[in-house]
Amino acid sequence: MAPPRPAAIRSFHDALGFAGPTWRVAGWGSEQLQRARFDALVRNADYRGGTVLDWGCGPGDLYFHLRDTDLPLHYSGIDLDPRMVALAESRGVPGVSAGDAPGGRHDYVFASGIFQFEDPADPLYYLAILEQAYDIAGRAVAANFLSANRPDTARAAGELYADPAVLSRFAAALTDRWRIDHAYHPQGADFTVALFK
Template sequence: MVDKNHQIKYYEDLLERHGDTFLSLDWNSQDSQKLRFKIFADLVKMFDNNKISVLDVGCGFGDFYAYFERQNYKFSYMGYDVSPKILSIAKKKYPKASFELYNIMEDKNFKKYDFVFCSGALNICFDSREEHLKIIHSMLIRMYELCNIAVGVNFLSSQALYYVKEEDLINKQYFYTKVEDVLPCVRSLTGRYVVRHDYHPGDFTIYLMKRS
């Protein structure tokens, strides 16, 4: 399992350099961040989206809450993150939202939410490829346990390696996921899933829907 303290230090070092910006969450741009949020919103549109509950795993500054609010959904929002400093900013930015310092793999809270989302939190590799894949599988299982309707999670795509800077390949900072590496775990959980590899050449999203 990933060293949580290493993970916290990574993002809080970025926060110290970049402040309250998308760069502190290791996004390339605000536009790419919003595009991923839109793909999550597409999942919600597939269902009755009146008065839904949303869990944002690895919520960062809570910007997904702001995006969802602009879509005029009636929803309750909970954001989980492991960084106290980042959560402190999120709480100040969005006082109407709820945030908790929480690790879903360590803290066994069984409260369920209609939709569970995870954007970007699985893109940074702190271990070997084999161990990181185990973390991804464990996270998928846990998030599926916590949802009533569906899970949405995105990954950096291995098919976009030609976009990658040489230094990123050398230091192995980012994890580029193969769809076929996560599908066996997805299929073990549900036969109702969608792979979205149509919105960005360097990214894909998987929807895992509860069996009806």
């Protein structure tokens, strides 16, 4: 049986370690793939600057990506792993905290990589998280997922491979303004969903 998601996340990061390039610490395959996902979040949310919640902030790389846009930014981040929060703080990332239940209201809520693992006890857990993110967003939510269209040879046991059709139905039930981008990643192995207010 798969471990609970928080345990799987911590075990994954334990295996990676907390030294070296932060894209590797966060579990991305390369700096270029991390940047492609961040670009997809920003582009698909029609990001124009403002208050941002980075849900699952890890070492805070999205903060630097957003800062480099030169748009107004008031950033806060939350992560399940206090070690990630400590790493982000050591890099000068502002407004980060440990936990799994963000509050407040934010213009944008971004979630990059937080839906990596499946949860056999709650296979559609990510929909509840997206709805919570939508509730606290003032303008848009954007999140990326490993795709169910990913080739079998590029899959790992215990990871969540979300079906874009499921996300399409969910998005359409929540808002009449949404988009799915399935074009930015090699082999269609990843996609981003954006939900607008």
